[in-house]
Amino acid sequence: MSTNTANPSTDEVLIRVENLRKSFGDNHVLNGISQDIHRGEKVVIIGPSGSGKSTFLRCLNLLEEPTEGHIFFEGTDITAKGTDINAIRRKMGMVFQHFNLFPNMTVRRNITLAPVRTGFMKQEEADKRADELLARVGLSDKAEAYPASLSGGQKQRIAIVRALAMNPDVLLFDEPTSALDPEMVGEVLEVMKELAEDGMTMAVVTHEMGFAREVGTRVLFIDEGIVKEENEPGEFFANPQNPRLQDFLSKVL
Amino acid sequence: MGTLFEDLGAQFQQSFIEADRWQRYLDGIKISFLVTLGALCIGIILGILVAVIRTLHDQQKGSDRNILLRLLNSICQIYTTVIRGTPMMVQLLIMGFVIFKTSRNLVGVAILSLGINSGAYTAEIIRSGIMSIDPGQMEAGRSLGMDYITVMKDIIIPQAIKNILPALGNELITLFKDTSLVTVIGLTDLTKAAQQIQAKTYQAFMPYIGIAIMYLVVVMILTKLLGILEKRMRQSDRR
Numbered sequence: 001m002s003t004n005t006a007n008p009s010t011d012e013v014l015i016r017v018e019n020l021r022k023s024f025g026d027n028h029v030l031n032g033i034s035q036d037i038h039r040g041e042k043v044v045i046i047g048p049s050g051s052g053k054s055t056f057l058r059c060l061n062l063l064e065e066p067t068e069g070h071i072f073f074e075g076t077d078i079t080a081k082g083t084d085i086n087a088i089r090r091k092m093g094m095v096f097q098h099f100n101l102f103p104n105m106t107v108r109r110n111i112t113l114a115p116v117r118t119g120f121m122k123q124e125e126a127d128k129r130a131d132e133l134l135a136r137v138g139l140s141d142k143a144e145a146y147p148a149s150l151s152g153g154q155k156q157r158i159a160i161v162r163a164l165a166m167n168p169d170v171l172l173f174d175e176p177t178s179a180l181d182p183e184m185v186g187e188v189l190e191v192m193k194e195l196a197e198d199g200m201t202m203a204v205v206t207h208e209m210g211f212a213r214e215v216g217t218r219v220l221f222i223d224e225g226i227v228k229e230e231n232e233p234g235e236f237f238a239n240p241q242n243p244r245l246q247d248f249l250s251k252v253l
Numbered sequence: 254m255g256t257l258f259e260d261l262g263a264q265f266q267q268s269f270i271e272a273d274r275w276q277r278y279l280d281g282i283k284i285s286f287l288v289t290l291g292a293l294c295i296g297i298i299l300g301i302l303v304a305v306i307r308t309l310h311d312q313q314k315g316s317d318r319n320i321l322l323r324l325l326n327s328i329c330q331i332y333t334t335v336i337r338g339t340p341m342m343v344q345l346l347i348m349g350f351v352i353f354k355t356s357r358n359l360v361g362v363a364i365l366s367l368g369i370n371s372g373a374y375t376a377e378i379i380r381s382g383i384m385s386i387d388p389g390q391m392e393a394g395r396s397l398g399m400d401y402i403t404v405m406k407d408i409i410i411p412q413a414i415k416n417i418l419p420a421l422g423n424e425l426i427t428l429f430k431d432t433s434l435v436t437v438i439g440l441t442d443l444t445k446a447a448q449q450i451q452a453k454t455y456q457a458f459m460p461y462i463g464i465a466i467m468y469l470v471v472v473m474i475l476t477k478l479l480g481i482l483e484k485r486m487r488q489s490d491r492r
Contacts, residue, residue, distance in 0.1 A: 114398060
């Protein structure tokens with residue numbers, strides 16, 4: 001049973017992935033993945049390292065260009081030639097394992113740069129939005145600080161705020177807690193949980209099984225470049241069918 | 254011994270004081286500064302342009318490169334090869350006596366020649382600076398929907414410049430000293446001023462030792478200023 005009933009996913013397909021394949025030279029990383037992500041869903045993607053789960057996520061906003069297959073976002077084929085990928089990315093936020101904050105600017109500027117530069121907001125609006133979002137993650141006092149002075153957990157919360165500033169329709173998380181010291185994982189997961197409760201559509205690559213179980217509406221197990229098993233979290237963890245998944249879960253749980 | 258000092262004193266008098274000759278060194282060094290400054294601006298603009306084109310070209314995979322980018326990349330490669338493969342003085346002679354042989358604007362020719370020369374070296378310095386930045390910075394910028402140029406301009410280049418400041422400082426110092434070569438196209442810089450005074454007084458010691466000290470002092474001041482600038486730019490790392 002899914003524990004998340006506050007914001008059930010809708011029938012509207014936000015991201016449609018059709019037969020996605022990706023190779024780096026002779027290295028076939030993704031071998032045909034087809035998936036629909038509905039608005040409001042929180043899809044958690046797990047799998048062994050090197051399985052292609054990060055590559056899958058990075059294909060969704062074309063940080064990696066698919067070798068084959070199609071990706072539709074809100075009905076637009078983003079893999080088609082001539083699609084304005086910058087416009088698409090403004091609706092798809094991404095949070096990285098290593099935060100990737102811009103070290104040469106203050107936290108405030110980190111957050112407001114994209115909304116202002118893309119013409120989405122004026123500087124004053126963006127500043128106001130930054131203040132609101134910073135208050136939400138409890139970092140109002142860090143607006144004028146530089147990233148180098150922040151802890152890992154603070155950096156990742158700022159990175160989430162930076163993605164949220166563009167008002168995205170979906171947030172992609174690429175192992176958001178993997179680079180954090182253990183005592184800082186909680187504060188980041190807490191922010192992600194709150195986002196989930198607010199109804200944000202999320203795709204999360206993670207090793208946090210507790211998070212997958214608690215927040216996910218659907219869990220995907222990617223191995224050898226394909227989705228080997230998917231299910232709602234209760235059944236997924238209680239009754240894994242695929243032997244590879246059983247093996248994987250026995251190691252991580 | 255006494256006569257030696259008297260002799261030097263007289264030489265100093267002739268080389269610097271008589272006929273207000275110090276004025277000529279002053280005018281010369283002004284020209285040297287002007288050429289350095291102009292060439293620096295051209296060099297940095299050319300350098301950034303070439304560095305960005307070459308990085309963009311190298312980052313894209315074979316099939317995505319369009320014709321225009323390939324063409325621009327080839328032009329950039331030819332430019333760096335030719336400029337770095339020929340002596341500065343030969344470049345000056347060609348610019349002064351072949352390409353702009355009718356031009357009276359010697360300062361302009363000098364600035365252009367040195368700027369084009371400096372650009373080839375600056376490009377490689379800036380390229381190494383861009384490559385020193387974590388690719389995650391570009392990815393983060395692009396994932397927010399900003400275009401390549403905006404991310405380069407606001408995020409990558411400022412960080413790259415900070416990393417390469419020592420190398421850029423070196424280039425500035427080299428550039429300043431290389432201005433002495435513009436004498437070959439007849440421009441009256443600091444070195445030319447000393448040559449002209451030697452021709453008048455038939456004494457080489459004072460003018461040449463004198464300008465050597467002047468070049469040295471300017472370079473020492475530049476080094477000091479660059480050190481201060483570097484310290485200030487590093488501040489965001491510590492706060």
